[in-house]
Amino acid sequence: MQLSQEASRRLSRAIGGGLLVVLILWTLAPLFWMVSTSLKHQSEIFGPKAGLLPVQPTLENYVVLLRETNFPTYFRNSLIVATATTLLSLVIASLGAYALTRLKFPGRKLFAQGLVYTYLMPSSLLFIPLLVIIRSIGLENTLEGLVFSYLGFSVPFCTWLLMGYFMSIPIELEESAMIDGCSRLGVLFRIVLPLTLPALAAVAFFSFTLSWNEFIYASVLVADVDVRTIPTGIPNFIVEDVFFWGPMMASTLISAIPPLVVYFLFQRFLITGLTLGAVKG
């Protein structure tokens, strides 16, 4: 059967619409279940009365979570580690990205290449020796040890993204500032960084979420409950309590909020940043 172009376009849009409904349901179903469970009373979560929606919504899971578990500690640790990693990465990556995009020196290409290699180097290959190294410098079971290790993936990633943004700034601006007597560091801090401020924010939040979500280093380098972060802390609720699903879903909801808020606020930037490497050109 040969369809006219108009009919074929309409058909593909109708199929698209149907598909969209299915995709949205698939995407939202687990999230709906998380929110719904976190608001249910214990008796509605387990047993034959278990329904899709909470009959009498309650915040008791959140109260249990905040009062009776270590969740506040995990949250605080995650916040400290992610913030420290982000700030350090930004400083290190700005300097590095500036050198790699603006200063001509032999081996520059090779260095940029090495940077991408390290960015793609999976942390699952590195965690065993890293444990030995971190242990030998006495940073096992410390938040400092985590931050130091996280720089390994955060710095190359931030540098890589910043290089793309720096290259989009016209070099003439910097040249004229230098003629006016501005030093290189002055150029970086007074011209390049202010101009890339929105991009810098996006890079910062990338780095923040990477560290916020990190699991493998955190589970290897840290064992004490006091220094655990969210990803290694909350899975242990399963071991500690049989009827943990209510507070557990409350904890997953709270832990998903920071990256989600960032995502909603900076959607456009994040997506351009992420797809920069693959689609540009």
Next chain:
Amino acid sequence: MTEAAASDDFHIPPRPPSRWEYISNDVRTLAVLFLLPTIVVLVSVVLYPFIYALVLSFQDKRPGIPARFIGLNNYIELFSSADFLQILYNTVYYTGFGVLIKFIIGLASALVLNQPRRFNNIYRTILFIPWAVPTVIASLVWLWVYDEFNGLLNILLIRLGLLDHGVAWLAEPKYAMWAVIAVVVWNGTPFYTMHFLAGLQAIPKELYEAAEIDGAGQIRKFWHITVPSMSTVFTITVMLSTVFTSTSIVVVNIMTNGAPANLTQIIPNESFNVAIQASRMGLGSAVNMVLFPFLVVFIVILTRRLLRKDGG
């Protein structure tokens, strides 16, 4: 500069450059200074550990005993174990189907989102949400969705009359691996959708218009314009995702830790169990290194592609 100064009648005597000015005029020194922190970090937490991991894989290293070289014995031990061959097969299966399904759903999502439709921004925002959900969180939420007695999946299937009692999805040998892959797909599809959507939007509209004048329908336009224009995006996305999928332990570690009977065990998580739980660091490193030759090929090709695209 001197002329300007002269015409203003202000004669500033030439001041010898300060040490900082001297350094900042020497581009090479400055580059080394700027890159020094990066070099320190990358050498100490990436390069050195990587070489160390390679060395460890030829050693027997357990707590309390000094490490000793045992040549290829770790690798021999692995490849003569039926369990390890099963794990190797699982890893290929898990990565292969994970990537394939993410590709299909991601492409479908991108095509749908690229159609003109009201409120498209809202739909796009919704479909990208799983990307912003930490993988640990996604795994825990799905663990509860799969719950045998009170999980969403069983409740729905029973209400729809498709099941008469709950199934323990993660404990059934038939379903366990697919239940794990579903989570990987849920969490990882937006990465594909984003890349593909950006790729679709970069295709010049004129190509489609020209094809329409020639009388091409939707399907022909897809195969003759969309697919060829997207080939670079396809390659890069699939390769990046293969590297990330095959080396991430989170979903397996949290949902099954390899159960039932090693049927969902994958290489990175096995390495974690051998090296950390069983404290056999040499053997654990060897487990990971088995994957490395394949990763190297991907990483080298990817680096070339990424750098060419960015002109860096």
